[in-house]
Amino acid sequence: MANREWPLWEVFIRSKQGLNHKHVGSLRAADAEMAIENARDVYTRRSEGVSIWVVESMNLFASDPSEADALFEPADSKVYRHPTFYDVPDGIEHM
């Protein structure tokens, strides 16, 4: 087990209450607790966060960019999901 590299963790930071956690980068740590402590030192030295999530990178699953067209195509053909698709008669100010 000598020289075994610490696993890679993805770091997500909530910058203030009311906002969602956002991916900021990754780091190496032996376990989750150390990953959170390291994330504090690496990614929040200037009060950038009020909450930290860490996820071991091997547990993160991502869509394949080369399949992005097919994956997101269903939304492209449904313009009627947007309010701008509809005619609003003159005289109506707010709708």
Add this chain to the structure above:
Amino acid sequence: MKEVNISELERRFQEKIDNDIRIEPKDWMPDEYRKTLIRQISQHAHSEVVGMLPEGNWITRAPNLRRKAVLLAKVQDEAGHGLYLYSAVETLGADREQTIDDLHSGKAKYSSIFNYPTLTWADMGAIGWLVDGAAIMNQVPLCRCSYGPYARAMVRVCKEESFHQRQGFEIMTTLAKGSPEQKAMAQDALNRFWWPALMMFGPNDAESKHTQQSMDWRIKRHTNDELRQMFVDATVPQAELIGLTVPDPDLKWNEETGHYEFGEINWDEFWQVVKGNGPCNKDRIDTRRKAKEEGMWVREAAMAHADKRAKRKSA
């Protein structure tokens, strides 16, 4: 995946680049683009890490508590910058451990400036002002680099770096306003760091073999000489303001071009330092190696502890 040939993939890739659409880790990219980025980002990371050493040399001897706290914070930032960059380089499939071993074996380079010794306290001023100043010139355009993770790391770095330059300039200003001995110390530091700072931008454009491809890929947005000129134009008036003299007899303002003209850089010295023959190359790498070797048991113990706790949890 549909069968698409390489030239078609390359065409689509370049089209994205030309439209300023960022490339992200899992996107297809040419091998050479990947290699170029791994080389550049890892060199950049190594420079941040080795860059801690010349300044670390003065932490215990800072002249007062304020300066000491500031210097500590700055050196800690450099460590953080190294980590953002190693994180970016890993997104390209490079192995972090291997990347660091390449630094220690001498295979990977880092910025030649950190192979100069820091002889006096004024060097802390000169480094912050000139070295971080030059680094900012280089890094600001990298915030728009075509590779997403590198660009995002640079945004963070640039936000933090401007304090580095200001604290350095503050040290120089204070010394320049002090006793004749203090002012002489500041001038001496400027004399020693001016030319190495200009060398930080790399060889002249005509000699720079990677520039054109990196510009086409929008990794680089300016050539070495353009950035160097921007740095000289910005820095000379700052030296004048605090009563210090830039050590270049050929330096003069050109009214017509609106730029400073400056003397020839000693490229022999530059290449000597890049090749490992600078005043501190050996010392820097020995220090890094020693840190890694002597920290080995700590990293192993942390891993063993994590394993034990994981086992206990699942039991």
